[in-house]
Amino acid sequence: MVLIWIHVLVAVSAIVLGLINLISEKGTRRHRIFGWCWVILMAFVTVPSFWLRENNTSSFSWLHLLSVWTIICMAVALVSIRRGHIRRHANFMIGTMLGIIIAGVLAMAPGRFLSIVLGYG
Numbered sequence: 001m002v003l004i005w006i007h008v009l010v011a012v013s014a015i016v017l018g019l020i021n022l023i024s025e026k027g028t029r030r031h032r033i034f035g036w037c038w039v040i041l042m043a044f045v046t047v048p049s050f051w052l053r054e055n056n057t058s059s060f061s062w063l064h065l066l067s068v069w070t071i072i073c074m075a076v077a078l079v080s081i082r083r084g085h086i087r088r089h090a091n092f093m094i095g096t097m098l099g100i101i102i103a104g105v106l107a108m109a110p111g112r113f114l115s116i117v118l119g120y121g
Contacts, residue, residue: 004113007045007052011104014041018097026090035093039074045100046070063103070099 021034049067050060077092108114 003048004052007048008114010041011045011100014038014045015097015100015104017041018093018100022094022097026086039078042070042074042096042100046074063106066099066103066106070096070103073099 017034017038021031021038024031024034046067050064073092073096077089077096080086080092081089108118110120
């Protein structure tokens with residue numbers, strides 16, 4: 001259960017930092033530093049998520065597809081910015097943010113761990 005709470009805290013941190021970076025001025029040193037910190041947080045959210053299985057049945061859930069999508073988006077965004085494709089980088093970073101936000105919302109669906117812990121599931 002501790003791992004789930006660490007996962008949740010890192011995910012919330014990534015969402016907050018990602019939203020700050022999305023609304024901040026682009027191309028600055030601060031944007032790049034926040035961006036790399038965000039990528040590291042996202043790696044700590046997405047990669048270990050494959051070990052967090054639905055209801056401890058050791059089966060993957062549909063949320064794991066969002067983890068795959070997020071990893072792909074981050075990779076494409078990083079390659080894109082390295083090649084100077086700023087618009088593609090921005091679009092895939094937005095896609096990554098949508099992926100983590102959707103995963104967070106769906107993780108709180110009735111019957112899932114978070115909804116039970118929060119007392120409405």
